[in-house]
Amino acid sequence: MKPIVSSAGTVTNEVFGRAYERGDRPALVDLHGGLVYGYRKLVTEVTRAASGMVRRGARREQVVGVHVSTACAQTLAVHTVLAAGGVAAPLDPRLSGAELAERLRECDARTLITTPDLAPLALRAAEDSWVRQVIAFGQVVDTIDFGDLLTLEPTPLPSIDARVQDALVLPGGRRLAQAELLARMAELDEQVKLTESDVVLATWKPGSGCDLIALIGLAVLSGALVVAASVDLPGTKHDFGVTVVTGPDGGLERL
Numbered sequence: 001m002k003p004i005v006s007s008a009g010t011v012t013n014e015v016f017g018r019a020y021e022r023g024d025r026p027a028l029v030d031l032h033g034g035l036v037y038g039y040r041k042l043v044t045e046v047t048r049a050a051s052g053m054v055r056r057g058a059r060r061e062q063v064v065g066v067h068v069s070t071a072c073a074q075t076l077a078v079h080t081v082l083a084a085g086g087v088a089a090p091l092d093p094r095l096s097g098a099e100l101a102e103r104l105r106e107c108d109a110r111t112l113i114t115t116p117d118l119a120p121l122a123l124r125a126a127e128d129s130w131v132r133q134v135i136a137f138g139q140v141v142d143t144i145d146f147g148d149l150l151t152l153e154p155t156p157l158p159s160i161d162a163r164v165q166d167a168l169v170l171p172g173g174r175r176l177a178q179a180e181l182l183a184r185m186a187e188l189d190e191q192v193k194l195t196e197s198d199v200v201l202a203t204w205k206p207g208s209g210c211d212l213i214a215l216i217g218l219a220v221l222s223g224a225l226v227v228a229a230s231v232d233l234p235g236t237k238h239d240f241g242v243t244v245v246t247g248p249d250g251g252l253e254r255l
Contacts, residue, residue: 009162011178012083015217019043030072031229050083052149060085065109067091071228074206075216077113085158089169092208097124104129107169171208185218191252192244196223201242211250
């Protein structure tokens with residue numbers, strides 16, 4: 001079944017507008033997580049999970065913490081939150097429990113999405129914050145399995161005005177509107193002009209910034225393939241036919 005679409009002009013609509021028609025072409029290879037997502041699977045899981053979050057009571061502009069260790073998990077979590085009408089707060093996986101709880105309180109997060117390796121820390125931090133539910137990518141005690149969101153009866157996604165709706169809450173409380181996230185994607189694209197034939201090696205790690213989120217969003221919008229790796233392993237560029245790489249200064253370079 002074709003997934004529910006989001007409002008025109010939103011990050012969800014811009015990034016995933018053509019994803020379904022691209023079928024099983026690979027969109028994201030996560031070497032650290034050992035996962036491969038095709039375009040159709042990626043947009044289907046994002047929109048179905050967003051629908052599941054709405055079914056479970058997610059509200060527009062509600063802040064959801066994203067505390068994950070892989071690029072694939074960050075991509076799914078952030079875009080699920082945005083499609084559900086929420087605001088994602090990307091969190092550095094290196095934070096201590098006390099630091100994580102403080103950050104969750106600062107951004108007034110009521111939901112937290114995490115990966116199984118970080119779940120014990122996330123659950124402890126949730127107890128010291130206003131978080132009421134923790135969603136994990138897998139079966140973890142005292143959490144909601146992200147996969148269970150996909151099984152709930154679909155419901156329409158909320159209508160969003162991308163000009164005023166926030167997309168991200170960054171460190172220090174800075175908020176990035178959906179339109180600003182799209183603008184950051186455009187800035188990255190000015191450096192390399194991604195096309196459907198490009199393969200991007202992304203060695204930026206999930207954290208509290210927006211660059212990895214913007215890069216993967218841009219690549220999906222462009223029909224390119226992202227290979228996410230924690231480091232540039234020997235042979236990776238050759239094996240995947242990499243044409244664009246990420247730089248240490250937040251820029252992109254065409255090979």
